[in-house]
Amino acid sequence: MKLKAILPTKLSIAVAAALFSGQAMSAGFALNDHSATASGNALAGAAASRSDISFSFWNPALFTNAKGIELYGSGAWVMPEMDVTVNSASAPASFGGLPVSGANPSGVVDDSLVPSIYFAYPLSEKTVLGTSLNVPFGLSGKYGTDWPGRFHSAKTGVKDLSLSATLAHQLNQKWAIGASVQVHSGEVQLDSVIPDSPLMPTDKEGYGDLDADDVTYGFALGAMFEPVKGTRLGLGYRSEVDFDFEGDAKFTDVSPALGSLGANLGIDDAAISDSLSFPSVLTLSAEHELNDKLMLGVTAMRTGWGSLDEMRIKYEEGADGKAQNDTVLTFDFEDQWFYSAGLTYQMSEALTLRSGLAVDNSPAKDEYRSPRTPDGDRKWFSVGASYRLGSAGEITAAYTHVAIDDVSVVRDGSFPNGSTEDGARGELDADYETSADVISIAYNMSF
Template sequence: MNQLMRRRLISILCASGLLSASEQVMASAFQIWEQDGASIGNYHAGYAAAAADASTAFYNPAGITLIKNQQIVIGGAAVLPDIQYKGTVAINTINNFMPYYVTAQGGTFAFVPSLHYVAPLTDRMGFGFSVDVPFGAEVNYGSDTYLRYISTLATIKVVDVSPSLGFQVTDKASVGLGPDFQKMDLEFDQVAVLSDPTIGDPTDTKSINRASDTAWGYHLGGLYQFTPDTRVGLSYHSQVVHHLSKKSTFSGPLANELNNGEDFVSRATSNITLPPYTALSFYHRLNPKVALMASAIFTQWTTVKNIIMKNLAGIDQSELSGDITVVAPQSFRNSWNFSMGADYFVTDQMTLKGGVGYDQTPVRNAYRTVQLPDNNRIVIALGGHYQATKAIGIDLNWSHFFMNKAHVIPPTQVTGDQEGQTNGSVTGGADVFGGQVTWDIA
């Protein structure tokens, strides 16, 4: 194959890999609801109204006024996902679209930490502070199957630091607000190839792309108590616009051949908007033994139109280039999340929890890819709280996500002369184990 054609194919492979991976960023599956360890036990039912501990500073800062002493909450969630793709992969640079059957596991263990603090300032005003992860996930198919030519690794992590103030306006109504300062880190990788890797010299060349940014938004909320045992809460988290940039690297035999044995590096940029979401929650202490709660959360994913990536490392026509631009059209829909739960107060020290939920995906069937095999989920949750001492409480909780089988048969992905096809399905789910320690400071 002549040098000009080889260079064009390298350019296309590098760019198309970034295009595919970027779609994963904006999925509802990356929206994490567990910003503490306790609410996992009832799948965050009532989270904008319960105000059970200092985590209300993030969920609904109006609830800060119900915490009458200093309190620190340290929590975390261990996520064990199961994401398995079964189907075919066909690339036109490998035997002209010959389909290869693939079974690949993409689930990876993750730990999601959280920290919350609340302190009353006056009888009617309180301060809150939270550090948590509202968005984050990882899908890692590895490099052992032909799926590596579509995607190997895609990760997103958003750390949110948010101080808050809560104000009691009347004996029944409270409001709260605060800024959100976010640090966002992304990585999207794949492998480029020029010919069948099982024949002749291997040409597998890695495309590794990282980006990061800091940005800010805000959150606010209101809480109304009809009685001491019944209340409703409404909270809102704004969209956050991230202007990301960092290193894009194309490394391996194809890059080295054209760049005197060196990797080709540039500074890629992209703008990504994390969507706003609104939560309406209800909490009711039915009797001394039972409390009921529910939440409905609406996420405005349609604020995302296109993802445009600029200054990518690659080869443009016959020359090395670091200014390749790729436009990835999106077609997300707004999504809903519903949850219902209950607490059963066994004794003054022991509380049992339970809940169920439904999480709707924003991904439309026609746009589902192996990088974004998201689908609707049903959730069950169980857990408990133990008040070890007057000051120390401990929570241990579990939830399981049942994801509907997701068919992955998107249109042929075309970028110049490079075309890739997948035809298969993804099955999966996840177990989430949560823990929390609550310390009431006298």
């Protein structure tokens, strides 16, 4: 009875285990690489800047920055490094609890390109219609099938692609407002290794993967206020995005003891569904022109990670007429703040220089950190520049180094609250050292 009670949880978790296995540039799995201009200041002043239309991601009112029909395209090349040192690992107690062999994984997190595109079309002197394409959330990573923690996770891919339509209006010289509606296309790919059952051994390990997707909607609101010339305050809000993922769980080389034979657990190919809420983002920013060449910007950004309290996976009946029990993955993320400050220096009419520092706090708690969430607090160090090419437009580049706190993943087979949802994956003790470098390039032109 113990094997039957534990294994559905173990195996269904194993399929989903890699959801948060990688590291993105921002805390959790948020991506904030939506503008090479903003990246040069470490997002300082992101919701209040008059620089260009790319700042509309954080505040839709900033589409009023358009100087006519305008196109802004940006790409961020994210180059993360993750070193994982496994101190010890063992199989679940129900599989004998023996040590798990394997080498430390390498190349866990892949380089990735984060694209952003903005287009503004003025409807009148004060009203602008805008559209944008962004990737607000995402990660990718692969531990492989040979590392000692392979029962916890093997491979992952998560992506949220957002298409927005925005209306922004300049009320008067002091106030601008804006609102957008968004269509979000979300995809999840999750793989993990499944241990061989000691009851009916096959001398090989199984493999499970989950593929699911959904299309849903969100919105954004924003306002910009300039109480005195040269001082701007901005507020932007992007809504929580609720996904109802649907897809398929597929298994290969799974021991018969875990399927229709043996324990009759229903571990076979089946349709799956899962509801997951990506967090809201509130951005508060200010810019102040210190003189005719130097400008100070600051930002405080609150991400509502508390919406990710848990992940629940439901399984339909497979070919054997059995359905796995629901899987509940506890994250217990906390809402967190991002803070940044930066300077912009107008060196000449054509050349603008930028720099910035930021602190980005992780939503993960120590007691729930796992290979799915090896997340640590971050510090950003950014520099950037823009060069105006006259009527040909403007080119912008930025470089950011992200220093991420070292963390340890210590799984002893149960959560602190006594839950057994983690226990059936076995024990794991591993240390993580992570950092990232990001190069962003953008081109902006008016027609």
